Amino acid sequence: MLYELRIYYIHPGRMQAINDRFANHTLNIFSRIGMKVTDFWEDTDAESNKLVYVMEFANREERDAKFEIFRNDPEWQKARNESELDGAIVERVESVFLKQAAYFNR
Template identity: 55%
Template sequence: MFELRIYTIHEGRMNAIRDRFADHTLGIFERLGMKVVDFWIDAAGQPKLYYLMAYADIAERQRLWERFRQDPEWMEAKRQSEADGGPIVAKVEEYFMERADFFRKGG
């Protein structure tokens, strides 16, 4: 199962979200066993960040995100990153997907 997460970022806060992911979030994901497939920024320059996560099933997804939200390192990183400029993320969209059985990559 895959989850596409789309973050709409508050104006002027793209560098803050990039820094938070690079300096904290990705390491926490790795420590907790959360699998990131890839990241993208908006090609049209919109204040959006896109990333794809992989899970065994919805139960694993729920368990991992609960652990993440309660993680002391995450809570401190979020607090510090928002201390000066306020909230970074204005909106989070989550889309859950499974591979289409009719498509075979490479032919």
């Protein structure tokens, strides 16, 4: 199993916009495409403007294929464009690819 830790650095004043976009659009699109989000967090330091989540994939090929479908999805493109009418939301995204340590059992 491949896990992707995604860290979104949000422009100041745009945290509500990213939360609304995930709640009202992105998570539904992920689900429709078969993209599994395992957990979601907001940084407790409101000044940091970070949103963090983890996704689970069988392997890197599945991850890349599903994100390609997502990026080209008309519903996603519409939601992104409409949510950014007042300006960009995400400054940058950091991705870290992880595998579970062999000695750890959940």
